[in-house]
Amino acid sequence: MTLSLNIKNLNKSYGNKHALTQVNLQANSGEVLAVLGKNGAGKTSLIQSVLGLHTYQADCLEILGEKQANHTRSQHLKSRIGVMMQVGSLNASLKVYEQLDLFSSYYPTGLSAEKLIEKFKLENIAQQKFGKISGGQRQQVLFAIAVTGNPDLLFLDEPTVGMDIEARFQLWQQVEQAKAVGASIVLTTHYIEEAERLADRVAILSDGSILKQGTLQEVIGEHDSLESAYLEFITQNRETSTSESTHA
């Protein structure tokens, strides 16, 4: 098993506000790493830092074996990464087929639009404009786009938000398929059951810091479930922060 993502002491601030503090995180190929945290915990900042969408400070950031000296990512590296953003949208006036055809052209060995439509069963919406399809269908198209380049590393930022149960289940199956062919998947979510279902490893992020990480079993530890483990780590962290600020 190879390390596809290795982050050491990553910090990100927006002005005086610390979004990420001393984040250490590893993801392996063929595994799903679920980053759990409530809204505003820093999940999206973390993904955006790794993708080089903004500046950050880190002792080490290695993606697919390539050490990143700054926030610029090479075209070659980008062609090995797939991304589904939390607030992802596409040009509303282009049809689904056209969106897939456009993104397919970005990757030298990407799947064709026809293949993607077949693979993700998008035939009934292929000729509809993106602006006219439902929220769940949009998420499916965005997922198809994320895997267009057969990525070795796939980032899914809250992929099932707004999806109905059936669409969510379908997307989970697609994530499992991507994992089965050896892709490393970094999934941010605030749905505990999603992390329990998909994750091999879990990291709990709160107020920009990793509170706990390890295999699903390691994180659950002595607790009954991931949910109770998560709630305890969050509560402990809150109590520590409160007592520190009281002493200060």
Added chain:
Amino acid sequence: MHNQNIYLKESYYDLLSLWRTPAFFLPAILFPVVFYVFFGIVFNMSSGHAEYMLVSYACFGMMGPSMFNYATAVASDRAHGWLTLKRTSPMPLSAYIVAKFFSSLVFAACIALILFVVSAVFANVQLWPWQWVSLFIILLLGTLPFALIGLLLGLCLSDKAAPALVNLIYLPMAFLSGLWMPISILPDFVGTIAQWLPAYHYSQLAHAVIGTDQGQSLLLHVTYLVAFSAAMLAVVAWRFQRMSK
């Protein structure tokens, strides 16, 4: 070959997307034509008036799509996360920018050709073939500084604010550069302001083709437009850098 395909697809789909947005292309094409019909043909006051107005309204019409397409489309792509998604893909950012410029050029070319036909058929404008061709080329190439203004606005403003601010810049700049009324009949201070506006130098280059310019050096106009474009390009590059902070 692969990168070439990205540029082609990006340009094709950008154009297709604009074509499917009548709210953009109908006013962009109709505005200058309607203005020209009224002020260049219906109120034709003197000989040479239709030719003069053809050049002025062609400049006015070409600036619009360049500024609006960039400003509104880039602001909207930013607001909806579409630009962020593209930045995570292996698509070169230049393909995105070139595609938008290509779409603007296609619309600008349509506007110029429609105006040329309307002026020749309804106002009996007669130019030498080299004049039609030169005018067409100058009109198209001269849209670059306006496209860069639009790009900068698109990178700085929200999708709701962008169209309003483009209008606030576009319409006064057109008036102060003598695109609605000849600069010679406007107060002197307007002429002084015009010297600092890209639209004035752009229109003067176009007017020089039919001999209706103010008689200044063509090199002055070209130098101004090149320097203005270079400055805008530097600000745009700075803005792109700031987006990654």
